[in-house]
Structures are given as structure tokens and as C-alpha cells.
Amino acid sequence: MAATTVPEKTTKRHAGRPAGPGRRAERSGLRRKAAENLQAYGFLVGAVICFLAFSWYPMVREFIMSFQEKKRGVTSWVGMKNLDRVYHDPFFWTAWKNTAEYTGYALVIGFALPFFVAIILNELRHAQAYLRILVYLPVMLPPVAGGLLFKYFYDPDYGLFDHILKTLHLPTSQWLDSSHTAMISVVIAATWMSMGSATLIYLAALQNIPGELYEAADLDGAGLWSKIWHVTIPQTRMVLSLMLLLQIVATMQEFTNVFVLAGGNGPENSTMTVVYMIYQYGFRYNNLGSAAALGLFLLLVLIVFSGVYTRLSRTSEQDG
Amino acid sequence: MAAISSQANRTLISSAALSRRKGRITYRIVLTVVLIVFTLVFLGPLYWMVTGGFKSASEVVANPPTYFPKHPKPGTYHTAWTQLKLAKLLFNTLYYAFGALLFQLVFDVAAAYAVSKLRPVFGNIILAGMLATLMIPSAVLIVPQYVTVLDLPLLHFNLIGTPWAIWLPTVANGFNIFLLKRFFDSIPNDLMHAASIDGAGPLRTLWSIILPMSRPILGVVSIFAVVNVWKDFLWPMLVEPDPNKQPINLGINSLSQGVPENVIIAALAISAVPTLLIFLLFQRNIMSGLTAGSLKG
Numbered sequence: 061m062a063a064t065t066v067p068e069k070t071t072k073r074h075a076g077r078p079a080g081p082g083r084r085a086e087r088s089g090l091r092r093k094a095a096e097n098l099q100a101y102g103f104l105v106g107a108v109i110c111f112l113a114f115s116w117y118p119m120v121r122e123f124i125m126s127f128q129e130k131k132r133g134v135t136s137w138v139g140m141k142n143l144d145r146v147y148h149d150p151f152f153w154t155a156w157k158n159t160a161e162y163t164g165y166a167l168v169i170g171f172a173l174p175f176f177v178a179i180i181l182n183e184l185r186h187a188q189a190y191l192r193i194l195v196y197l198p199v200m201l202p203p204v205a206g207g208l209l210f211k212y213f214y215d216p217d218y219g220l221f222d223h224i225l226k227t228l229h230l231p232t233s234q235w236l237d238s239s240h241t242a243m244i245s246v247v248i249a250a251t252w253m254s255m256g257s258a259t260l261i262y263l264a265a266l267q268n269i270p271g272e273l274y275e276a277a278d279l280d281g282a283g284l285w286s287k288i289w290h291v292t293i294p295q296t297r298m299v300l301s302l303m304l305l306l307q308i309v310a311t312m313q314e315f316t317n318v319f320v321l322a323g324g325n326g327p328e329n330s331t332m333t334v335v336y337m338i339y340q341y342g343f344r345y346n347n348l349g350s351a352a353a354l355g356l357f358l359l360l361v362l363i364v365f366s367g368v369y370t371r372l373s374r375t376s377e378q379d380g
Numbered sequence: 381m382a383a384i385s386s387q388a389n390r391t392l393i394s395s396a397a398l399s400r401r402k403g404r405i406t407y408r409i410v411l412t413v414v415l416i417v418f419t420l421v422f423l424g425p426l427y428w429m430v431t432g433g434f435k436s437a438s439e440v441v442a443n444p445p446t447y448f449p450k451h452p453k454p455g456t457y458h459t460a461w462t463q464l465k466l467a468k469l470l471f472n473t474l475y476y477a478f479g480a481l482l483f484q485l486v487f488d489v490a491a492a493y494a495v496s497k498l499r500p501v502f503g504n505i506i507l508a509g510m511l512a513t514l515m516i517p518s519a520v521l522i523v524p525q526y527v528t529v530l531d532l533p534l535l536h537f538n539l540i541g542t543p544w545a546i547w548l549p550t551v552a553n554g555f556n557i558f559l560l561k562r563f564f565d566s567i568p569n570d571l572m573h574a575a576s577i578d579g580a581g582p583l584r585t586l587w588s589i590i591l592p593m594s595r596p597i598l599g600v601v602s603i604f605a606v607v608n609v610w611k612d613f614l615w616p617m618l619v620e621p622d623p624n625k626q627p628i629n630l631g632i633n634s635l636s637q638g639v640p641e642n643v644i645i646a647a648l649a650i651s652a653v654p655t656l657l658i659f660l661l662f663q664r665n666i667m668s669g670l671t672a673g674s675l676k677g
Binding site for chain 1: 390391392393394398407410411414415418419421422423425426428429432440441442443444445483486487488490491493494495498499500501503506509510513515516517518519520521522523524525526527528529532533548549551552557581582586607610611613614618628629630632633636641644645648651652655656658659660663666667670
């Protein structure tokens with residue numbers, strides 16, 4: 061380091077500050093600090109550039125684009141026109157209704173089932189490793205493979221599901237081919253494909269519950285359900301509420317499964333989700349401004365939702 | 381791996397209840413039912429997929445379906461491999477996945493190291509900015525990201541159709557930075573000081589002290605990096621419109637029009653092999669990685 065070559069230009073003395081060599085040391089310290097900071101930023105620069113280009117700047121751009129229109133290569137400000145157009149799209153409310161339906165089904169099936177499965181796995185003393193691998197296998201399948209696979213199972217002519225229902229003398233279903241059942245069929249396939257990760261996260265949380273709590277509940281004469289209600293659920297509440305939020309935010313962004321399984325909008329637009337509509341606006345109709353405007357609506361809903369949710373869970377924690 | 385281990389802990393049902401005759405019988409019944417149902421539900425579709433690839437075109441769409449191929453035809457797999465250009469698609473996927481892995485390892489590790497150990501001024505603000513992106517739903521950003529890739533700001537490069545369009549955005553991954561930073565935080569600073577007294581610069585310290593100690597977390601990040609690229613759909617569909625440049629997850633969907641069902645099913649089975657192999661080989665790391673990011677209850 062060039063610490064000793066620091067030129068001493070200033071001779072002004074401040075009260076209480078050491079003069080001469082002490083001051084020189086302080087300065088060289090500053091220099092070293094600056095050099096260290098520079099080095100640290102050298103390590104940061106690659107990631108920061110990528111965040112700037114592909115995350116931070118696009119966030120700002122999302123807002124800008126919502127109020128712009130590009131016609132014949134010329135970009136102009138159009139104010140609320142995009143938002144207005146999207147809002148008055150005849151399928152705007154259909155898309156929101158379908159998205160809410162998807163999220164609703166995904167919560168009833170996709171949120172409750174992994175917790176239930178995790179509780180069962182946690183109780184079993186045998187074959188745990190095998191069962192854990194089994195539940196997680198579909199997660200590792202490429203989503204298109206899982207989606208197309210279920211498409212064959214759902215087929216009303218030769219599909220496995222209707223065949224099984226027929227053998228059991230149960231009524232068969234049109235699955236993806238009917239506007240009444242298309243959405244739930246997509247959710248069932250999606251749950252099969254993704255429930256493994258939630259199950260394993262719950263399982264880890266369950267195994268962290270101190271055994272004494274169950275022992276105490278036993279002594280109080282608690283039954284199975286009251287033990288689940290009074291010990292298991294309160295002890296895993298943090299994980300449960302976090303996963304609930306993640307699940308809602310993730311399912312409201314559904315695209316791949318409806319695209320692969322139901323060809324996007326599905327019979328009579330019954331599986332048209334908000335993100336599919338964004339995709340249509342942006343990349344089918346080549347109207348990126350309106351697509352961004354719809355994205356803004358989605359962002360708004362998700363922010364409001366997360367805010368309300370955090371509020372509620374905070375108050376309920378204070379009560380508990 | 382401490383989180384998931386075969387527990388000797390007490391659970392909902394006490395060992396005393398299990399050792400009773402009635403408890404033992406109930407447990408046996410439940411265990412058997414769970415084993416059968418889970419195997420059918422989670423392994424059954426995979427079995428159907430693999431055997432479906434051996435069926436003839438008419439047998440796949442036969443009603444009622446057959447549970448075992450009548451005249452197994454391994455030729456279907458060969459047809460799928462050549463007709464859907466699976467070798468090309470698999471190569472593309474590997475190329476994208478390992479490129480993304482390389483960029484993420486270099487840039488994200490360096491960034492996490494800087495904010496965890498070198499601690500520059502404003503480091504925490506930068507970190508907060510990176511973690512804040514976790515709160516932004518990715519679907520909202522798809523349109524502006526696409527426009528950015530179409531015409532990179534300042535440089536005015538068009539990345540559409542190039543591997544960079546897949547590689548570079550994966551670096552902006554707040555979750556990776558979070559996992560790495562948390563792990564680096566747990567490495568004692570004394571080691572850093574000892575190294576710097578010995579005259580090692582920050583790069584040297586990272587390379588010979590931090591990285592060798594961080595193998596578990598590097599493994600987790602690597603697996604997630606590869607698997608994420610392998611599973612992504614919408615983004616590669618937008619930025620790699622040429623079917624010859626698409627990853628397998630997307631390519632099968634694009635190329636499957638007008639191809640007999642049994643060939644597609646064989647292609648699906650082939651496409652599932654790499655990730656399933658990754659999982660079976662690294663399942664311990666994957667499972668610990670899953671729980672590393674989550675909160676403890």
C-alpha cells in the first residue's frame with residue numbers, strides 16, 4: 061500500500077485531534093477503506109448489473125409501459141388508455157373469476173393435501189425414505205411431460221381415469237373437454253406435479269415439534285383430532301401461513317398448466333387466467349402496452365392481498 | 381440434513397398406543413394402505429408413461445386401456461428420439477442449464493460473499509434490493525423483461541434467440557443470494573482475518589477458504605439452478621422462438637403436433653429421465669435445500 065506517500069497538504073489542526081503521524085494513519089485508513097470498498101463492489105458488479113437489467117429496471121418499465129403505446133415503431137404516451145382497454149375487455153372479469161377459481165381449488169386441494177400427507181408420513185415408522193422420494197418424484201418431471209401425461213389420462217375416449225371410474229361403476233367425466241370440469245382437472249394435475257415440495261417442507265416442520273407437547277396432550281386425555289388441532293397446527297403455524305401466502309401468490313400467476321393441459325383458454329374460455337390473458341395481449345395481439353397494464357392490475361391485487369394477509373396474521377399472532 | 385431424519389421423537393400417536401395389539405394392527409393396515417395408494421398415485425403415472433412408449437399407436441388409444449403392452453416395441457423410443465430430434469433438444473437444455481449454472485455460481489457467489497464478508501458501504505441496501513425482488517410476482521415482469529431482452533438498455537443488443545436471454549436473467553435470483561449469504565454468515569470471520577494476516581486478498585480468501593467450506597450450499601444452489609432451467613416454460617417460449625433452439629420441456633410441446641401418441645409418450649419418458657436421475661442421485665441435497673429456505677415452525 062502507498063500509505064506512506066500520502067501527501068500532507070493540510071496543516072490546519074482541529075482541537076482534540078492528534079497531529080502528525082496520527083493524522084496520517086487516519087488518512088491512510090480512509091484510503092484502505094476506499095480500496096476495500098472498491099474491491100467489494102468489484103465482487104458485486106456482475107450480479108448488480110444482472111439485477112438492474114432483468115429485475116430492477118423491468119419493474120420501473122412495467123409502470124412506464126402501462127401508459128405507453130407503440131405504433132409503427134413510434135412510442136407515445138397514451139395515459140390511461142391501456143388500463144381502460146384492458147378493463148373493458150369482455151373477458152377481463154372472466155379471467156379474474158377463473159384465476160380466483162384456480163386459486164380456490166388450489167387452496168382446497170393443493171394446500172390441505174400436502175399437510176395431511178405430511179402428517180401421515182410423520183406418523184409412519186417404516187418406509188419413510190421410500191414414501192418421501194415417491195411424493196417428490198413428480199416435482200422433478202418436466203412440467204410439460206406431466207401435463208401431457210395427464211392429458212392422456214383425462215381423455216374421455218381412451219383415458220385411464222374414465223376407465224377406472226367405469227370399472228368402479230361411478231359416473232364418468234368429460235374432464236378437460238367440459239367448461240364445468242376443465243379448471244378443476246388442471247388443478248388436480250398441477251397438484252400431483254407440485255405437492256411434493258410442500259409436503260417435504262411440512263414434514264421438516266412436523267419433525268421439529270417437541271415430543272413432550274404430545275406427551276402432555278396425552279396426559280390430558282386428548283384424542284387424535286384435538287392433538288392435531290391444539291398441538292400440530294399451532295406448532296407449525298409459521299410454516300403453514302408462509303406456505304399459504306406463497307401458494308396464493310403462485311397460483312394467481314398460473315400459466316404453464318392451463319397452456320399445456322387446456323390449450324390456454326380451455327372450453328368456452330373456462331381456463332383463461334389473468335396471466336394467460338397477459339400472454340395473449342402481449343404475444344398474440346402484439347399489444348405490449350395493454351399486457352403491461354393488465355400486469356399492473358395483477359401486481360396491485362397481489363400487493364393488496366399480501367398487505368391484508370400480513371396484517372391479519374400479525375393481529376392473529378398478537379391474539380394467540 | 382438434520383431437519384429430515386428418521387425420528388425417534390414422540391408424534392401424534394405414542395409408542396405406547398402402537399405397542400398395544402389393537403394399535404399394532406391398525407398401524408399395519410394404515411401402513412399397507414398408504415404404501416399401495418402412494419405407489420399407485422405417484423409411481424403409477426410414470427409406469428404408464430414408460431410402458432406407453434412400448435405400445436403401438438393403436439394400443440395407446442385402445443379402449444379399455446391395457447396395463448401392460450401386448451407386443452412391446454422398443455422401436456417407438458428410437459422413432460421418438462429421431463423424429464422429435466430429442467438429442468438436439470436435450471443438448472440445448474444442457475447448454476442452457478449449465479451456462480445458467482456457471483453464471484449463477486460466479487456472480488451470485490461473488491455478490492453474496494461481498495455483502496456477507498466484505499461488507500461495503502450500502503451493501504445492505506443492495507442486498508435489500510435483491511431480496512425485495514422475491515416479493516415481485518414473476519408473471520408481472522414477463523412483459524418488461526421481454527422488451528428489455530429485445531433491446532438491451534444502453535447497449536442495444538437483441539438477445540432473442542441467443543442463449544444469453546436465458547443465462548443472464550437467471551443471475552438475478554434473490555433466493556440464491558439469500559441462501560448463499562446466510563451460509564457465508566455462518567463461517568467465522570476469524571478465518572478471514574487469519575487469511576488476511578497471511579497476506580491473502582479477498583479473492584484468494586474466497587477461493588481457498590470460503591468455497592471449500594461451502595460445498596453443501598453450492599450443491600443446493602447448483603441443483604436448483606439446473607432444475608429451474610429444465611422446468612421453465614413461458615420464458616424460453618418467448619425468447620427462443622426457433623424450435624431447434626428450444627429446451628426439451630418446450631420443444632416436445634412445440635414439435636408434438638401431428639405426431640402419433642405413442643411416439644410423444646416415448647418422448648415424454650425420455651425427457652423425464654435426466655431430472656429424475658438428478659433427483660435420485662442428489663435427493664439428500666435437494667431435500668435439505670428445500671427446507672433450508674423455509675422457516676422453522
